[in-house]
Amino acid sequence: MTEAWNEIADIQPTIMGMLKNGMLKNRVAHAYLFEGEKGVGKREASIIFAKSLLCEQQIDGYLPCENCKNCKRINSGNHPDVHLIEPDGLSIKKEQIKSLQEEFSKKSVEANRKIYMIFNADKMSVQAANSLLKFLEEPSSDTVAILVTEQIQRILPTILSRCQVLSFKPLSPAVLKEKLINQGVNIQDSSIIPHLTHNFEEGIRISNEEWFAQAQKIVVKLYEVLNQNPMKALLYLQEEWFVHFKEREQMDRSLDLLFLIYKDLLYIQLDKRELAVFQNKTGEFETHALHLSQRRLADCMGYILEAKRKLLSNTNPQLLMEQLVLNLQEGSSFV
Known part of the structure; x- marks a missing residue:
């Protein structure tokens, strides 16, 4: 039940420690920005954090049980109080943020919180970013936002100032080597590739x-x-x-x-x-x-x-x- 959390904590101990402490002390921010290069666990951390926040049977006050209704619905991608936004084509458009705002004006359907995640947040159009800014300026007590980006320099400073920024570190060579070996990459390639990239997905591509x-x-x-x-x-x-x-x-x-x-x-x-x-x-x-x-x-x-x-x-x-x-x-x- 705790494997998914521990797997991310092994490669991003500081990040997961901060999220854990926030939950244990009941100091969950209304908005987070997960930033770092591709393949360092940002998306996985977003999903497991959402499960932790909505889990009906938390373990030790922060770990998702993976078995309750909320955990299972988040895993299957159909929880009514968890909304994911990704680029529609090349960008995230104003209409997507507007639709999100309308959805979040309603009360939570099944949980005590509503969570939205914006992946590739740096690809928001100017209009979308401005709409989101207004949303962040008047946070609801039961709403948690998680923005995810590989290009933090492209995020509006005014949005950054309203988020708790968590910087994900590149995978260490030792961690990347182990992940590659676990995926069936031979020992020599698994030893060489971490010196060429920190990115697991790119590492797999290179090995093939x-x-x-x-x-x-x-x-x-x-x-x-x-x-x-x-x-x-x-x-x-x-x-x-x-x-x-x-x-x-x-x-x-x-x-x-x-x-x-x-x-x-x-x-x-x-x-x-x-x-x-x-x-x-x-x-x-x-x-x-x-x-x-x-x-x-x-x-x-x-x-x-x-x-x-x-x-x-x-x-x-x-x-x-x-x-x-x-x-x-x-x-x-x-x-």
């Missing part, structure tokens, strides 16, 4: 890309070519690298992957092998790590970060990669 699977192989192969036959590295760029990494965004991802290889070497040197992401290459990397000073390793990582910076400043990607390879070649051959 054949392009990403091939990208890993090509990046590892470049590293191996650099170490086995540095003179062939420039040729490898032409034959394999530029064929696969065509767009600037793809090139940026390739540099992220290359950086993770050198980071693995550093973890091996520091005897923290469990933190390495290319677990299937640990044996090979251990041999390489023995031949590199930490100073040289730091230089290589610096070259890659500098290449990423130059990529953003519209440096020619081909020239950039050729220069990077020349920088990484220095003292890189172990044969």
